[in-house]
Amino acid sequence: MMSIEIRNVTKRFGAFTALDNVSLDVPTGQLVALLGPSGSGKTTLLRAIAGLDPPDQGEIRDHGADVTRLGTRDRNVGFVFQHFALFPHLSVFENIAFALRVRKRPAAEVHERVRELVALIQLEGLEHRRPAELSGGQRQRVALARALAAKPRVLLLDEPFSALDARVRHGLRRWLRKLHDELGTTCVFVTHDQEEAFELADSVVIFHAGRVAQLGSPAEVFQVPQSAFVADFLGGTNKLAGQVTQGQFHVAGQTWPQRLPNGPATAFLRHGDVELAAEPPLHRPSLAVRVTRVRSNGPRTQAELRTLQENLLLVAELSPDRSLAVGSELWAVPRKLHVFADAPGELRHGDTQEPVTWGEFI
């Protein structure tokens, strides 16, 4: 059973195409992450599902019914805003009760449901506080409870943790995952943080320039990136520019068999996929490198290497107990290499990094 079906949705803001013929299915009960750089269309799609920005073309179905032209209030979706958007003049209780109050539910029912939700978000005793008297994490939980009050079939979250500091963010993530597993509500959330997407979601949809670049389970998209953009976006990657000739990818004096047409190509090699060896292994291609720098940022140690041929930069993740002398020469053995032909426009995700403010277009 599909909860949300998106068919060929296009949305433009002036000359800017925010969504370009996007189709996507969200199965009932799943927790789906829309991941991508700023301006890639993920938030626009979320707002289209909520009915806040109706698409210019295409169709959105909710449990089989066409809701494309339906107003926000008739969709029964919960929406959690990036900056919470709590009502500052109302108490925690009345914020959570809002969806029930506007539906004119009897007072007893309202009290019962709010009590339930306050217990769920573990804020018992704070019902009479104003949002300004809560911490960031508490506000976010109130925003979640408020969105859940009318029992929506779909919960949409726009960068739900980005306004919180790192420690609170991690705690809330785990809590949201647990909450989702208990309630079984279909959830779609937008994030630009791949770690967040991978930790929380059942499936990840990667956006690039208004299109779906790839979708699948976190493991799938991480292990098998289908485009240079995805390989590059899921960070911690070395980029090696080389050439494909007659089914072989050449870089820094080494070759890998590839089924790509002749021409320039780029290999993507994750920092963690670089093994270091004192001798070149017999049956695997390896690159002769010199250590130029070793740096440690707490739990992680990384080595900066330069290939002896072509002087290309390689970053390798080291196990913390490994020590390397700067200037020493050894062999870098790629465990897994993703090679993509340099199609024009493929490697340009850096261009879309500038944040786009929707307000300017509305």
Add this chain to the structure above:
Amino acid sequence: MTRHDARKLSKERRFGRVVLCAVALAWLSLIVIVPLAAVLGEAFQDGAGAWWRAITDSEALVALRLSLKVAVLTVPLNTVFGIAAAWLIARFRFPGRSLLMTLLDLPLSVSPVVSGLVFVLLFGAHGWFGPWLADRDIQVIFALPGIVLATTFITLPMVAREILPLLEAQGDEQELAALTLGASPWQMFWRVSLPGMRWAVLYGVILTTARALGEFGAVSVVSGHIRGETTTLPLHVEILHGEFHFQAAFAVASILTLVGVFTLVARRILQARIDAAE
């Protein structure tokens, strides 16, 4: 820079600060404090009894009642208009939006005398609608409707000007949140939008009231100065002053002065709440 230079500079800066403070204070005293004190001094020069007699004089009471009536009619009109206009400008992009913003400021930039004359031109005996109104025995100019119209025109932007920056700073997320929670546009307005802007509305209302009570120029043109009928408080002050009843003139003027002082106090109190709402 040596320590000596630094000390010299800080000395110079301190000197500059003292001079600037002195200039500002002297100017403020000359322009604001001395006249204000003079009003109160003149008002009470013959004692509190004389002050009380002046403001409870029958003509003064008629003027006060008329001014209050004008305020009571004007303020609700401009409050509703101000909220609607500010909301429209802050939340929607439509053709003519910048024209609306410009027109909204017009009453602030046009001389009040001109504002009054416009209504005489429209509704006066020889005005565009004058004969039509005369046929139906409706008096606009030299009567309450004219005074209310002129005052409404003068105070038109005041509520909107207070709300607009707040609405723009707040953004529309709370309103969108209300819609996603199932609120109708009316429920959204009454439960979220209006409470969010309430302090700014209140301050706009206070400003409008103060101006409605104190407006002189435009009202002077349309009122006709009919004693005991179409003289508002400021007009009454002028009449008393023209007839050399200085103490009485200043006594009535002291009421208008107090309205002004009250407005300033309200600003101090409300501004903090408006800032907190942003």
